[in-house]
Amino acid sequence: MTYEKQKCWSILLRLYHWSFALSIVFLVATGIYINFPWSNTLQLGTGSFPVAWVRYVHFVAGYVFTAAVLARIFLYIFGNAQERITDCLPISGRNIRNLIKTLLQYSYISDEHDERLGHNVLAGCTYIITIIAAVFQLVSGFFMLFPEAHIWQSWGVTLFGNQQEARFIHHLLMWWFLIFAVIHIYLVIWNDVNGPEGLVSSIFTGDKFKHKKA
Amino acid sequence: MADTVNKTLIPRLDRRGFLKGCTMAAAALGLSETMVPKLVEAATTAQRPPVVWLHFQECTGCTESLLRASHPDLGRLLLDIISLDYHETVMAAAGHQAEQNLKDTIEKYNGKFLLVVEGAVPTKDNGIYCKIAGRTAMDILADVAPKAAAVIAIGTCATFGGVQAAAPNPTGAVGVQTLVKGPVVNISGCPPNPISLLGTILHYLTFKRLPALDSLGRPLFAYGRRNHDHCERRPHFDEGRFVEQFGDEAHRQAYCLYKVGCKGPETFASCPSVRFNDVGVWPVSVGHGCIGCTEPNFWDTMTPFYERLPNVKIPGSGIVADADSVGKKVLGITAAAVGIHAAVGIGKRLIKGKDEK
Known part of the structure; x- marks a missing residue:
C-alpha cells in the first residue's frame, strides 16, 4: 500500500494551535493560583509580589490566547478547505456520514475509518464549541481586566450581569478546557495508533499521509 | 470626637455645617474647591426643586444611614436646605394630610420636582404586596415618576430589587428602572453612602443635569471603580499576604481578605475612598470582607459571602457544591x-x- 504526502494545515493554523495550547497551559496554571493563592507570604517586607506577578503572566497569556482565537475565527472564514467552518459542521451529506462513521469507530462498533484530509466532523464540532467557550472566556476576562472601560462593562453586564457572575463563568469554563485537553490528547494519540496518516506530526509539519489513489 | 449619638441636637443646620456638607459633596464629585460656592448657591437658591421621597419594599436603612450619619450636617442639608416635601419617615404630616402633600407637590411642581425612591417594587399579582394609603407601589410609582424632573433610586432594593428580588423572588420585586421610562440614577448599596446621594442632587441643582452614569445607571463619580482597585489592603493582595480564617494572626495584621470571600474584586463603589459615618470606616477597614452590596443580584451571586465563588447548583437534584x-x-x-x-x-x-x- 502506498501513501502520498498531502498539504493539510496552513502555517497560521499551526501557529494558532500551539499558541492556543501553550497559552491555555499558562492560563490554567496561573488562573488556579489567582482563584486560590495557596502560597501565603505571611511576612512583611519580603519584597516579593507573587500574586501581582502571577496575574501579569495570566494577562500576557490572555493576550496570546485572544490573538489565537481571532486567528482561528479568521481561518474559519478565510482558511483553506480543511480549515473552513463548512468542513467542520454536519451540514452536508459527506459531513453527516463522516460524523456517524466516526462515532461508530470511536465506540468500537465498526473498524471502518472514513478517509478525510481535514478534521473529522466530531472533532470539528468540538473545536467550534471550544472556540465559542474561548470567546466567552476572553470577553469575561477583559470585562474583569478593564472594569472602568465602558465597552467591556456594557458587554459584560449584558452577558453576565455583574463581575462575580463573569468570574464564576470564567472559572467554570476553565474546567471545560481541562476536560477538553484530556480527551483531545487521548484521541489524537488513539487516532495516530489506529490510522497511518501521521495525525500528531501533522500539527507540526502541516502534512498528512493518505492512501495513494490508484 | 465626632458627635456619633447626636448629643448636641442642633435644631437648625448652621452655616459651617452646611458649607462642610457642600464641600464633601464637591470632593465626592471630583470638583475643584472653586466649585463649592456654585454648589452652595445652587442649594440655597429660591427656585431649587422640591424632593419627593417614596418608600416601597425596604427596611428604611437607607434613610436611617442618611439621618444617622455621624456628620449630622449631611442629613440636615438634605432635610433643611433641599425642600423635602414628602418623606414618609421624617415628615410631620400623617394620614390623609400626608397623602394630600404628595398630591399637591406633584401637581404644583409637575415636571420640576426630584423623585427619590427607596425600596423595590413588587409586581406579582398586580403589585398587591406593597400598599400605601390603599394604593399599590406600582400605582404610586406610575403616578409620580412621569411627573418628576429626574428619578433617583436609592439603595440596592430600588436599583436592582435587593434582597426581596433574590431567588425565588416571591413578590416579583423589581428595581425602579424596570418600571420607569427615561433615565434613572441608581445609587446602589445596602445602604449607599449618603454622600453619593447628596453629590447627585447637588450636581443636578448646580449643573441642571444628572452626573455621568455607568452602564448600570450608577453615577461614575461614586461607582466608577472597583473596591479592590482602591482598597487600602491591596498591597497585601499583590504581595500575597492573606487572611486564612477570621481571627488568625494574618487577620490581626489586617492582611487581605480575598481568601475569606471578600467581594471587593467584583464590586464597584466609593467605600474605600469616601468611607462611612465620618469616622473613616468601611467593612474591610474593620476586618470584614466586602459583600458586594452595590451590584445587581448580589444576594444570588455574591453568596456564600465567605467563599470566593458561588456554588454550582445542579438543577432538579438539589445538589449544591x-x-x-x-x-x-x-x-x-x-x-x-x-x-x-x-x-x-x-x-x-x-x-x-x-x-x-
Whole structure:
C-alpha cells in the first residue's frame, strides 16, 4: 500500500494551535493560583509580589490566547478547505456520514475509518464549541481586566450581569478546557495508533499521509 | 470626637455645617474647591426643586444611614436646605394630610420636582404586596415618576430589587428602572453612602443635569471603580499576604481578605475612598470582607459571602457544591472514561488479533 504526502494545515493554523495550547497551559496554571493563592507570604517586607506577578503572566497569556482565537475565527472564514467552518459542521451529506462513521469507530462498533484530509466532523464540532467557550472566556476576562472601560462593562453586564457572575463563568469554563485537553490528547494519540496518516506530526509539519489513489 | 449619638441636637443646620456638607459633596464629585460656592448657591437658591421621597419594599436603612450619619450636617442639608416635601419617615404630616402633600407637590411642581425612591417594587399579582394609603407601589410609582424632573433610586432594593428580588423572588420585586421610562440614577448599596446621594442632587441643582452614569445607571463619580482597585489592603493582595480564617494572626495584621470571600474584586463603589459615618470606616477597614452590596443580584451571586465563588447548583437534584469539587469530579470521570476506552481498544485488539494489517 502506498501513501502520498498531502498539504493539510496552513502555517497560521499551526501557529494558532500551539499558541492556543501553550497559552491555555499558562492560563490554567496561573488562573488556579489567582482563584486560590495557596502560597501565603505571611511576612512583611519580603519584597516579593507573587500574586501581582502571577496575574501579569495570566494577562500576557490572555493576550496570546485572544490573538489565537481571532486567528482561528479568521481561518474559519478565510482558511483553506480543511480549515473552513463548512468542513467542520454536519451540514452536508459527506459531513453527516463522516460524523456517524466516526462515532461508530470511536465506540468500537465498526473498524471502518472514513478517509478525510481535514478534521473529522466530531472533532470539528468540538473545536467550534471550544472556540465559542474561548470567546466567552476572553470577553469575561477583559470585562474583569478593564472594569472602568465602558465597552467591556456594557458587554459584560449584558452577558453576565455583574463581575462575580463573569468570574464564576470564567472559572467554570476553565474546567471545560481541562476536560477538553484530556480527551483531545487521548484521541489524537488513539487516532495516530489506529490510522497511518501521521495525525500528531501533522500539527507540526502541516502534512498528512493518505492512501495513494490508484 | 465626632458627635456619633447626636448629643448636641442642633435644631437648625448652621452655616459651617452646611458649607462642610457642600464641600464633601464637591470632593465626592471630583470638583475643584472653586466649585463649592456654585454648589452652595445652587442649594440655597429660591427656585431649587422640591424632593419627593417614596418608600416601597425596604427596611428604611437607607434613610436611617442618611439621618444617622455621624456628620449630622449631611442629613440636615438634605432635610433643611433641599425642600423635602414628602418623606414618609421624617415628615410631620400623617394620614390623609400626608397623602394630600404628595398630591399637591406633584401637581404644583409637575415636571420640576426630584423623585427619590427607596425600596423595590413588587409586581406579582398586580403589585398587591406593597400598599400605601390603599394604593399599590406600582400605582404610586406610575403616578409620580412621569411627573418628576429626574428619578433617583436609592439603595440596592430600588436599583436592582435587593434582597426581596433574590431567588425565588416571591413578590416579583423589581428595581425602579424596570418600571420607569427615561433615565434613572441608581445609587446602589445596602445602604449607599449618603454622600453619593447628596453629590447627585447637588450636581443636578448646580449643573441642571444628572452626573455621568455607568452602564448600570450608577453615577461614575461614586461607582466608577472597583473596591479592590482602591482598597487600602491591596498591597497585601499583590504581595500575597492573606487572611486564612477570621481571627488568625494574618487577620490581626489586617492582611487581605480575598481568601475569606471578600467581594471587593467584583464590586464597584466609593467605600474605600469616601468611607462611612465620618469616622473613616468601611467593612474591610474593620476586618470584614466586602459583600458586594452595590451590584445587581448580589444576594444570588455574591453568596456564600465567605467563599470566593458561588456554588454550582445542579438543577432538579438539589445538589449544591463548590465549583472546584464539581470540576475535579467531572475531570476524574473523564480520565476514567478515557482509561476504559483505551482498555476496551486494547482488549478488542487482543481478541481479534492484528489480522487486518
